[in-house]
Amino acid sequence: MASTPFELKGKRVFVAGHRGMVGSALMRRLAREGSELLTVPRSEVDLRNQAAVNAWFAAKRPQAVFLAAAKVGGIVANNTLRAEFLHDNLAISTNVIQAAHANGCEKLMFFGSSCIYPRLAPQPLREDSMLTGALEQTNEPYAIAKIAGVKMAEAYRSQYGSDFISVMPTNLYGPGDNYHPEYSHVVAALIRRFHEAKLSGASSVVVWGTGMPRREFLYVDDLADACIHLMKTYSSPELVNIGTGEDITIAEFARVVAAIVGYRGEISFDPTRPDGTPRKLLDISRLARLGWRATTSLDDGIRLAYQAYLSETKQAAE
């Protein structure tokens, strides 16, 4: 078991999924910690391949691991690619957690998600509500794989004393997001749709669902800061929720994004598209007791995310 506080300075730290939205935010934040950062492209080691993962871990022997590689997407991706979301996420978690254990890794952080909680669990969602009820159907395969990952980290801790911890981030957004029109999450989808409508002069933009579901959104650089804080100071089998503690309806959120992007036309709703979970607000009291809170407001975060979208797609705001 690693000692707490856990020192990142001078350690070999592996960020699995370093090119993703969360992984790249972790890389930015870890640059301040004086660690030796280890990464590997998927073309070299596909984390679904157990033999490749074992060989890489045996060669590099990371002392700390952030397991931020996963098959990830929005509500339609989760609901369509159901086999891949279950298979890939189970394989990645199993391979990386076992290889970390077998190669003397001192500390590992596993990334769950707020969708592991039952669809109708009491709000705000407490960490101990995991496995107390039925899951949301649109993301059940992903949630089952993530719950298995949480249980794996917990089992290696109880059987072998491994210092493996699990965090449950709320819905995230920011630089490095995926802007696919069907498979992205709502933040990236609406930034892109409102921006394109502004450029084309469209008079109306469609937002999926009824607009009634509520979501909590956390800027990804805040998430990375929380993760570094917990990696250094937290060592316990209980999950830790990471969020802002505030939520907003999708209809209100769409108006926030439209205003920041500068789209002034109508917003309509398409109830034939899935709403998903009615509400997903995290109880962040454990995180607050552990000494961390988010600092980026939703307005500031969406402004930063819009700038990132423009620069990543090489466009001007107009």
Ligand SMILES: NC(=O)C1=CN([C@@H]2O[C@H](COP(=O)(O)OP(=O)(O)OC[C@H]3O[C@@H](n4cnc5c(N)ncnc54)[C@H](OP(=O)(O)O)[C@@H]3O)[C@@H](O)[C@H]2O)C=CC1
């Ligand atoms: N985005 C969100 O709103 C939320 C995310 N999370 C969790 O945070 C973590 C990171 O998510 P996020 O950054 O958004 O996702 P991204 O899709 O942006 O990044 C995922 C990363 O995982 C890598 N990856 C996927 N499959 C494989 C594979 N088979 N082998 C090697 N690498 C692979 C990708 O590699 P490549 O670059 O090659 O594609 C990419 O770097 C995940 O565990 C996710 O469940 C939790 C809550 C909310």
Ligand SMILES: C[C@H]1O[C@H](OP(=O)(O)OP(=O)(O)OC[C@H]2O[C@@H](n3cnc4c(=O)[nH]c(N)nc43)[C@H](O)[C@@H]2O)[C@@H](O)[C@@H](O)C1=O
């Ligand atoms: C992070 C989280 O992400 C997923 O769960 P989700 O919270 O439902 O994520 P979402 O961002 O895709 O949608 C949020 C809400 O927004 C509405 N919505 C409106 N218009 C668009 C739209 O254009 N695109 C999308 N994607 N959603 C839209 C949409 O109908 C829904 O009501 C899970 O895969 C889950 O596994 C998970 O971990």
